[in-house]
Amino acid sequence: MxxxxxxxxxxxxxxxxxxxxxxxxxxxxxxxxxxxxxxxxxxxxxxxxxxxxxxxxxxxxxxxxxxxxxxxxxxxxxxxxxxxxxxxxxxxxxxxxxxxxxxxxxxxxxxxxxxxxxxxxxxxxxxxxxxxxxxxxxxxxxxxxxxxxxxxxxxVPQLVEDKEPLVTAAPKIEKDDAPDAPSQNQESYLQTKLEYRDNALVTKDRQDGVMMSWETDLMRLGCDSLFKGSVVDGEVDSDINVLNIGFGMGIIDTMINEKNPTKHYICEAHPDVLKKLRDDGWYEKPNVVILEGRWQDQLDTLLSSGNTFFNGIYYDTYSEHYLDMLELFDFVVGLLKPHGVFSFFNGLGADRQVIYEVYKQLVEIDLSNYGLECKFTEIEVPKSTLEEKVGSEDSKSVWDDIKRSYWSCPVYYHPEARFIDV
Missing domain, CATH: 1.25.40.20 (Ankyrin repeat-containing domain)
Structure with missing residues (x-):
């Protein structure tokens, strides 16, 4: 051997x-x-x-x-x-x-x-x-x-020096990765209390980062992409409808609303986030429609109605996985206008660069099967997201008060998907 x-x-x-x-x-x-x-x-x-x-x-x-x-x-x-x-x-x-x-x-x-x-x-x-x-x-x-x-x-040789024996204990499942952890299970997440800070939305007891302010520039890219879907043959659509799935800290929704679309739909399921929406007056905004509940249920209702279509759809949820996105694609092709744009916060596998790149190509393959062409724009992420958590007073890491980092890639692949024949 x-x-x-x-x-x-x-x-x-x-x-x-x-x-x-x-x-x-x-x-x-x-x-x-x-x-x-x-x-x-x-x-x-x-x-x-x-x-x-x-x-x-x-x-x-x-x-x-x-x-x-x-x-x-x-x-x-x-x-x-x-x-x-x-x-x-x-x-x-x-x-x-x-x-x-x-x-x-x-x-x-x-x-x-x-x-x-x-x-x-x-x-x-x-x-x-x-x-x-x-x-x-x-x-x-x-x-x-x-x-x-x-x-x-x-x-078979002696491959490791005796003075440093290998660890042979059976691996333990960490609570972060357990099937019922809020980061892994949506039902568990929806029952978990959240806490808003100045620069982050976290799970109150565990300090999991649900959303953070360092994502602001990435959200701006997403917002701009959505409104590219409002242009038809060089002219602005007379009826601009935008859907954002997952309110979080409201970063992208604030940007969307400033552009004053005809209708601005927000789909959100977590009770603490819905309270935030209510407290901040989103329910009173004349062009805003709040869809309370899981997108799987709310979008099914919209699709069944057959009279609501979107220039732009954005997706950014917590505790969901890529198989959930594949289910979402079914709704996207039914709710997106022919000239519309679909985008999402692309954190797929972003805690390990090689996996991030695998998912990038998977998204291209999968969306093409739905008749959508996905193009990516590469931008550098803030350097503070690449700094390791150290917990000292002079630390420059954005993760110092967060349980663990959910990002470690130097480049963000911003996705923008349109129907292929457009």
């Missing part, structure tokens, strides 16, 4: 085509593409627990691919990565440093390499395949069955 891991460390230069043949031999011999150095370590030390971290061959390739790799060597490495992915290598497994293979390439400044795009493409395929599997309630059989150590045992 040491040969497999050493092969992925590129100790010999140049990286030759023989490496592909050797890798194929190991994989065809039954060694899983996800077999890790931690599993090898546990075997050599007679540790029966499953390791907590997963440093796979793909992690090793991304860690050791030469900075000065030439074109011929790059082709070899691409073939190795392709083969590992074909044999089930995990594109988003994390290692002892909580890094995916793509994260390692980004940290090393090697995002330009073709293998980075291979990893992103693998993420897209995995997401699309997972949806199909879920549709038919199929059981997925893992490809990480036990390695035949009787056959390969003599080759």
């Amino acid at each position: 040491s040969d497999l891991h050493d092969l992925c460390k590129f100790a010999q230069r140049p990286v030759a085509a023989k490496a592909v043949e050797e890798l194929q031999f190991y994989l065809k011999s039954g060694i899983p593409a996800t077999y890790t150095i931690e599993e090898a370590y546990n075997y050599t030390h007679n540790i029966e627990d499953e390791p907590l971290t997963t440093t796979t061959p793909l992690h090793l390739i991304c860690t050791h691919v030469p900075q000065d790799i030439d074109e011929a060597e790059s082709k070899v490495v691409e073939s190795m990565v392709e083969m590992l992915l074909e044999y089930g290598a995990g594109w988003c497994l994390t290692d002892v440093n909580n890094e995916t293979p793509g994260c390692i390439l980004i940290r090393r400044g090697l995002k330009r390499l073709p293998i980075y795009n291979q990893i992103v493409a693998a993420g897209i395929r995995a997401e699309l395949l997972l949806r199909k599997v879920s549709e038919y309630d199929m059981e997925v059989i893992s490809d990480t069955e036990e390695v035949d150590h009787e056959r390969f045992g003599d080759e």
Whole structure:
């Protein structure tokens, strides 16, 4: 097994085509593409627990691919990565440093390499395949069955120094990630008390960031996009209707209302936010229509009525996931005017850049299936969002009073979707 891991460390230069043949031999011999150095370590030390971290061959390739790799060597490495992915290598497994293979390439400044795009493409395929599997309630059989150590045992090396043993305890589910956490479960979120601050809306007890003022520039982009849908053949539509799903701090809704559309619809479900809307006088604004409740119910009513259509639709909710957005797309195509624009706060996977880019391409694919073309504008996010939370008086991080950051990407991909034939 040491040969497999050493092969992925590129100790010999140049990286030759023989490496592909050797890798194929190991994989065809039954060694899983996800077999890790931690599993090898546990075997050599007679540790029966499953390791907590997963440093796979793909992690090793991304860690050791030469900075000065030439074109011929790059082709070899691409073939190795392709083969590992074909044999089930995990594109988003994390290692002892909580890094995916793509994260390692980004940290090393090697995002330009073709293998980075291979990893992103693998993420897209995995997401699309997972949806199909879920549709038919199929059981997925893992490809990480036990390695035949009787056959390969003599080759398993001591991979980690004894003075720093690997953590082998079973991973615990953090409350932040539990299925019933407010950030993961909408029913739980709607029952959670919220608190408005000067620069944020947070869950009162947990201090989860629901919305924050650093998003203001991103909201302005969204507002501007919505009103692009009010122009028809160079002329302004006589009846401009705009829908925003998720009021939050009211940042984008304030911007929308300043543009004085014919009708400004706001869909909001959380009782504390609805109270904020009432206290701030939104119910009394003559051109504002408040839709109280979940958008799944409210938009269904609008669609059934058949007499309300929008120049712009914006979506920005909390505790919902991408599968919820896929359901939203059904309503968007039914409620959007032919020249209208759909946009949303694009925080999909934004706590990890490689996943953020996977979702960017997924959105393009999925919206195209609905007859919508999505184009993205890249803008830099405020530097304060990239500062780690330290909690000191001189800290410049926006996350200091927030439970944890929900953003770590240097660039924001602002989406703007229109019907393809417009």
